[in-house]
Amino acid sequence: MRKFYLIGFALLLFFDTVAHCSFKMTALVAEPLEANTDWLWRVFSQQWVYLAIFGYILTFFTWMTLLRKAPIGPAFAASHLEVVTVMIASVWLFNEQITLTRILGALFIVTGIIFLAFAEKQILEQSAKRDAPSNV
Template sequence: MRKFYLIGFLFLLLFDTLGQCSFKLTAQHAEPLEMSFDWIIRVFTNPWVYTAVFGYIGAFFTWMLLLKKAPIGPAFAASHLEVVTVMLASYWIFNEQITLLRLLGAAFIIIGIVFLALAEHKLQPNPET
């Protein structure tokens, strides 16, 4: 079951990160932002917008599959790891800064997920007793 969770959450992070980064790439390629028909054409003729939609559809179905099996508390918290993966991908793809405050925030997210997972593990009945 742990392998299922690990693979499932890795796919969720992959799809979420793909969706977020693809939307940013779409926005960059559709500049300047203006409420016009030309801007709409620039958005919908950009392949990144379709990659973003694919990412969000993949994330939706992965999330629905995970929710059937995973405990909701840790699952919901782990789904927010996308904040960390998008930050890392943005550093690599967009040359965005990773500041000390962002690293601290990422650390708090990870620590919170670990604490929730440990608490959930302690609440589960022990089959050996």
């Protein structure tokens, strides 16, 4: 089961990161933002927008598969790791800077997810002990 979660969440993060970064690429290529058909043509003539849509479709199906077995609290929190992965990918793709504030924010996100995972594990262990038949 652990392998299922690791592979599933890795795919979820990958697909979601690809989708976010592809939308950013679409926005950059389609500039300037204008409310007209020329802008729409610029958006939909770029391969990036289709990669973004495909990425979100894959993200959706991966998320639905994970939710069948994963506890919702930690799963929902872990799904927000994409904030960290998009930040890291943005350094490489868009030459964005990682500031101390961004690093601290990423550390808070990761720390929160770790705490939720430990809390879920503790709850499951207590539930298993409570539900175990007693030998009295």
